[in-house]
Amino acid sequence: MSRYKIAVIEGDGIGREVVPEGLRVLEAAGRRFGIDFSWQHFDWSCETYLKTGRMMPEDGLDQLRAFDAIYLGAVGYPGVPDHVSLWGLLIPIRRAFEQYVNLRPVRLLKGVNSPVKEFPPGEIDFCIIRENNEGEYSEVGGRLYRNTDAELAVQETVFTRKGCDRIMRYAFELARTRKRHVTSATKSNGIVYTMPFWDERFHAMTSSFSDIRVDQYHIDILAAHFVRHPDWFDVVVASNLFGDILSDLGAAVAGSIGLAPSANLNPERTHPSMFEPVHGSAPDIAGKGIANPVAQIWSGAMMLQHLGEAKAAEAIENAFETVLADPELHTPDLGGKASTRVVGEAIAKHVSAAAA
Numbered sequence: 001m002s003r004y005k006i007a008v009i010e011g012d013g014i015g016r017e018v019v020p021e022g023l024r025v026l027e028a029a030g031r032r033f034g035i036d037f038s039w040q041h042f043d044w045s046c047e048t049y050l051k052t053g054r055m056m057p058e059d060g061l062d063q064l065r066a067f068d069a070i071y072l073g074a075v076g077y078p079g080v081p082d083h084v085s086l087w088g089l090l091i092p093i094r095r096a097f098e099q100y101v102n103l104r105p106v107r108l109l110k111g112v113n114s115p116v117k118e119f120p121p122g123e124i125d126f127c128i129i130r131e132n133n134e135g136e137y138s139e140v141g142g143r144l145y146r147n148t149d150a151e152l153a154v155q156e157t158v159f160t161r162k163g164c165d166r167i168m169r170y171a172f173e174l175a176r177t178r179k180r181h182v183t184s185a186t187k188s189n190g191i192v193y194t195m196p197f198w199d200e201r202f203h204a205m206t207s208s209f210s211d212i213r214v215d216q217y218h219i220d221i222l223a224a225h226f227v228r229h230p231d232w233f234d235v236v237v238a239s240n241l242f243g244d245i246l247s248d249l250g251a252a253v254a255g256s257i258g259l260a261p262s263a264n265l266n267p268e269r270t271h272p273s274m275f276e277p278v279h280g281s282a283p284d285i286a287g288k289g290i291a292n293p294v295a296q297i298w299s300g301a302m303m304l305q306h307l308g309e310a311k312a313a314e315a316i317e318n319a320f321e322t323v324l325a326d327p328e329l330h331t332p333d334l335g336g337k338a339s340t341r342v343v344g345e346a347i348a349k350h351v352s353a354a355a356a
Helices: 015-033 046-052 060-064 082-096 161-175 194-206 219-228 240-253 294-306 310-324 340-353
Strands: 002-011 035-041 069-074 101-107 125-131 141-144 152-155 181-186 213-218 235-238 261-265 273-277
Touching (some): 015 310, 046 082, 069 294, 101 240, 181 194, 219 240, 235 240, 261 294, 294 340
Parallel strands (some): 069 273
Antiparallel strands (some): 141 152
């Protein structure tokens, strides 16, 4: 029997509703495939910040180091500025544990209505590989002359050869397992230093992957192509900011951000990786029991894949695809009336029943 020690951070808002459903499905997969999970829950959230002045304790990262993976719900709540919640929990974890790959799959699933009407299920199927440790999301900068007419804010973007090369190499290696096509997101016609450097590193990387078809688009037309021609793409590699924006757009094209999972990966496995849905804490629907749990559940499948449990991961993906094919099991974001728990239970039941 495989055994894994998993840190669970439900966080804020709908994170507290979708994480239990994710755990329900993972436990069902564990029973079927002989996987024993040891869950340790950490009550780190914006509520924690309001009580203690910190999103997590000073030794929070040390507490997480010994785990095989981190399973996160969502972070963010009204009254706590987003930059406080993000930089108090998510970004320190991503950077301390060198989770430099943010992997975000986009797939149009059977039974889901996409605003891009002419594409059938399966024809939209690509991955966004977002650089997760540097780029536009740096801590270099500051504010001067606050509360005066001369007030200014400076934010520096940091691109390194190491950072660009390792995320691009990951994208190319992933493409070799898929449709052998990599697209680079850039804006080198307007951003004069960092984006030409990104382009140079991309072109240098292509020499090591002559079997991979490549193209590159400026971010503005690439966003348009995501809507007009989402079937063009296989693996899209992008900087921290561009990847963040494109992944939400990709989720919308695939029907709902409630279907968007992600993995924050340390490919070398020297630190734990973290798995979370893209949707955030959604305070407008928190507490109503109507959040779509599929992104959280899919993130759990990605966690199993990373841990080497490919069959269990595949069983979960098959289960939520089967459930989504039934309109009666759609949550309100997909036009249905099913609750978070009903969908989670249905997926878990399918995972279990498939073993019979």
